[in-house]
Amino acid sequence: MSAPLRLGIAGLGTVGIGVLRIIRQHASLLAERTGRDILITAVSAREKSKDRGLPLDRYDWEEDPVALATRDDVDVFVELIGGDEGPAKDAVEAALAAGKDVVTANKALLAIHGQALAKAxxxxxxxxxxxAAVAGGIPVIKALSEGLAGNEITRVMGVMNGSCNYILTRMESAGLSYEEVFAEADGLGYLEADPQLDVGGIDAAHKLAILSSLAFGTVVDFSGITLEGIDRVSIEDIHAAADMGYKIKLLGVAQKTGRGLEQRMQPCLVPDSSPLGQLDGGTNMVVLEGDAVGQIVLRGPGAGEGPTASAVMADVCDIARGLRGPVFGKPAATLASVPRAHADLPAPYYLRMTLExxxxxxxxxxxxxxDAGISIDRMRQYGHADTTAPVLIVTHKTTPDALTRALAAMEATRVLSGPAVALRIEAV
Amino acid sequence: MSAPLRLGIAGLGTVGIGVLRIIRQHASLLAERTGRDILITAVSAREKSKDRGLPLDRYDWEEDPVALATRDDVDVFVELIGGDEGPAKDAVEAALAAGKDVVTANKALLAIHGQALAKAxxxxxxxxxxxAAVAGGIPVIKALSEGLAGNEITRVMGVMNGSCNYILTRMESAGLSYEEVFAEADGLGYLEADPQLDVGGIDAAHKLAILSSLAFGTVVDFSGITLEGIDRVSIEDIHAAADMGYKIKLLGVAQKTGRGLEQRMQPCLVPDSSPLGQLDGGTNMVVLEGDAVGQIVLRGPGAGEGPTASAVMADVCDIARGLRGPVFGKPAATLASVPRAHADLPAPYYLRMTLExxxxxxxxxxxxxxDAGISIDRMRQYGHADTTAPVLIVTHKTTPDALTRALAAMEATRVLSGPAVALRIEAV
Incomplete structure (x- = not known):
């Protein structure tokens, strides 16, 4: 058996404690599977005295994560602090500079600083x-970078924020407004301290930026993502979409177009009979499409102690087995900087409006x-009691540009009693 | 860049040609991802003169796969011949003895001789x-052995024979009998030369045996699988199950019980709203459950040129990157021989019978x-025109033993107008 692999773990929140638990419970299993003992040398967190439900006295304590990351008796620095600046970034940089392997669950850090860290x-x-940074317990990084290594990836899609999917499915099942379910989810502790990270789509977009880079061999480009949250999704749209055979999901999509790399994170309609359409509650789903394999769908828990710790341990075990290799699937220096293509591929659209x-x-x-060259696939006008008539339209494929022009022209007709809602229908 | 990785490929059927195509089309992509050129030195197949749609003159030709497997200029022997004896086995053994790495898509070979080959x-x-041996393009071996390496695996399930799932879903959608759809599938070339490999569940059971070993760290035990094919699934049962909210699937299940390892491949009922229940046509699905991660579901194409070649190339790329390690997740010498537990865990059952x-x-x-201690969850008696009455029963959880006793006692009552059908309902 090879020498033990010694971990230093910074951050003892839910995920950190989950990692400690796995290493305590499965020491012999891990040793059998990796050929090495996996040990924790030292830990670090904000409050030493906090009761975390596990005795920590067998580990050295470091106040400073940078000191932890550079200890001589640490081989792998496990960063579970979070945040794209501050101690997480400092400690990861210090660990790499000191020749340590690093495992992190930090999607923001990689989405913003991935290229520099990969080079380091x-x-x-x-x-x-x-x-652990993408889709919690689903081993999607491994599936994409190793399992589909023989493919040119053609598209990556995913529902990667469980809180948003919970809100959208709860709105539908309970018939509640966005505001009502938001308050409910916040009360249950389902949302980040800054809820915009969830409902604004930022957290999911961090994950999409990472997947894009891996999938297409491009420099991580978080700021290139067309980003829209779920706060404008109304219960009326959820009901109307259901009536036409669709579900509304906060869907991330990345694909190469003739003009560059298109990355979108926005509410989209998907057929209710598709795997994405059938995804309820806090579960995550990632869809990977490659030229040889066709379509692979991965589904699983996107957050939580056990699932996220499971993903951290997959990385630790790979390192124990000697697996290194480029961070984003090919050497960072060769990752391409491609132009941003702004959602110019044609798609069908869902339109909801209220007519005088x-x-x-x-x-x-x-x-x-x-006049805008947009043809109608399906249209429904609903019975109504007041002086305005609700109308739903599903268009055939059209470009976002043509749609924008058509929406402006609709506005100018003065027959709309309020702004029209337009949502993209993604082919899945 | 490291030295090129040189492949010798034996078997130029659908999958072999798919591998050739990927290596031709994606040479530079593969080199970027693995840091090495991936080359084919020589190939072997039964008929040299057959037109395979690709020129083969750039590769050396070997009549004998053993000669191919042991060539000095081959680093990795890729076995795509098939069959658990004969040239496939001889050539894999020869390749390992000659110090070559081996990639194979041969589920039968591994299910029968996995332990000996792993030791070699x-x-x-x-x-x-x-x-490529399990679930075609789905990277399930990697997900289980690496992605969930931090978990104690608690259950593995899967629909892993696309032909059987095609037959069952086609029976339902077209309202046809098993015999009719079987003939149709056979005519379309969907079935193996020996159709019992498909409809008898043998092919799927080979895959289950491999997954079990990986999941539970046990010696591959194909003959320990309780095996039942789909030929006794009637259109009446498919309709009746649908009426109660279920689908019938040829489902493989492996789990540890108090008595040992239980491995079953048999037609089961699953809820029609579950991912397994919603799996139509030839697609495969594998469900992995671990103590930390919970449940992960993987869905994708289970066969075909591109998907299977994609899986072969994942292995080739791993080897190019230097990934070796034990064949079944831990050293073969440490794999446990555990007793066979014969489906003794309680489950609800579906019963269909016709009463006088x-x-x-x-x-x-x-x-x-x-009297047998089996309580009834739901019961339906249908209206009928003749002198026999169709009855459906869904029981609460009961043991297979109690069920067998009850079925015998039912027979003895002489009120059945024919044998009762009993199918297990799997909790998914």
């Missing part, structure tokens, strides 16, 4: 691994769409 | 990898079940 890791000949109930209103809308 | 590979310090239409018939059946 590869320059030092060390691993920087981050299975007067003769010719619907004809005006239909002719505006026709 | 580990003794020689070489890799024996087989991602005379007073007290249903009461007799109910009292037989009560």
């Amino acid at each position: 890791a590869e320059g030092a000949g060390r691993a920087l691994r981050y299975e 109930d007067k003769p010719g209103a619907l004809a005006k809308i239909a002719s505006v769409l026709g | 590979a580990e003794g020689a310090g070489r890799a024996l990898r087989y991602e 239409d005379k007073p007290g018939a249903l009461a007799k059946i109910a009292s037989v079940l009560g």
Whole structure:
């Protein structure tokens, strides 16, 4: 058996404690599987005295994560602090500079500083691994970078924020408004301290940026993501979409187009019979498409102590087995900087609007769409009691540009009693 | 860049040609991802002159796969011949003995001879990898052995024979009998030359045996699988199950029980709203459950040129990156030989029977079940035109033993107009 692998763990929140638990409970299993004992040398967290439900006295305590990351008796620095600046970044940089392997669950850090950190890791000949940063317990980093290594990846999609999916599915099942379910989720502790990280789509977009880089061999480009949160999704749209056979999901999509790399994180409609459409509650799903393999769908818990710790341990075991290699699937220096393509691929769209109930209103809308070159796949006008008429339209494929022009022209007809809602329908 | 990795490929059927295509089309992508050129030195197949749609003159030709496997200019022997004896086995053994790494798509070979081959590979310090042997393009071997390495695996389930799932879903959608759809599938070339490999569940059981070994650290034990094919699944049962909210799937299940390792491949009912229940057509699905991660579901194409070649290439890329390690997740010498537990865990069951239409018939059946300690969850008696009455029962959890006794006692009541059908309902 090889020498033990010695970990230093910074951050003892839910995930850190989960990692401690796995290493305590499965010491012999881990040793059998990796051929090495996996030990924890030292830990670090903000409050030493806090009761975490586990005795910590067998580990050395470091107040400073940088000191922990550079200890001589640490081989692998496990960063579970979080945040894209401050102690997490300082400690990861220090660990790599000191020749340590690094495992992190920090999606923000990688989405913002991934390229620089990858160069640092590869320059030092060390691993920087981050299975836990994307989609919790689902081994999607491994599936994409290793399991599909023989493919040119054509598209990556995912529902990667469990809180948003919980809110959207709860709105539908309980018939509640966004505001009501948001308050409920916040009260249950399902949301980040800054809820915009969840409902604004930022957390999910961090994950998408990482997957994009791996999938397409491009420099991580978080700021290139077209980003829209779920706060404008109304219960009316959820019901109307369901009526047309769709679900609304906060869906991340990355794909190469003729013009560059398109990355979007936005509420989209997907068919309710598709795996993505059937994804309820806090579960995550990632869809990987490659030229040889076709479509692979991965589903599992996207957060929580056990699942995230499971992903951290997958990385630790890989390092114990000697697996290193480039951080984003190919050497960081060769990652391409590609232009940003802003959602210019044609797609069908869902439109919901309320028309003034007067003769010719619907004809005006239909002719505006026709003038913009947009043809209608399905249309429904609902019975109504007041003086406005709810109308749903599913278009055939059209470009976002044509749609924007059509929406402006609709507005100008003065037959709308309020702004029209337009949501992309993603082919899944 | 390291030295090129040189492959010798034996077997140029669908999968072999798929591998050739990937290596031709993605040479530079593969080199970037692995840090090495991946080359094919020589190939071997039964008929040299057959037109395979690709020119083969750039590769050396070997008539004998053993000669191919042991060539000095081959680093990795890729076995795509198939079959658990004969040239495939001879060539894999010869390759390992000659110090070559081996990649195979041969589930039968591993299910029958996995233990001996793993010892040979580990003794020689070489890799024996087989991602393509289980569930086609789904990277399930990697997910289980690496992605969930921090977990004690608690259960593995899967729909792993696309032909069987095609037959079952086609029966339901078209309302056709098993015999009719079997003939259709056979005519379309969906079935193996020996269709019992598919419909008898043997092919899927080979895959389950491999997953079990990986999941539970046990010696591969194909003959320990309780095996039942789909030929006794009737269209009546498919309709009746649907009526109760279930689908019938040929489902493989492996789990540790108090008595040992239980491995079953048999038609089971699963809820129609579950991911397994929603799996239509030839697609495969594997469900992995671990103590930390909870449940992970993997879905994708289980066969075909591109998907299977994608899995072969994942193994080739891992070897190019230097990843070796034990064949079944821990050293073959330490794999446990555990007793076979024969489906003794309690489960709910689906029962379908036809009763003679005379007073007290249903009461007799109910009292037989009560006497066996089996309680009824749901019961339906259908309207009928003739002198027999169709009855469906979903029981609460009971043991297979109690069920067998109850079925015998039902038979003895002489109120059944034919044998009762009993199918296990798997909790998913």
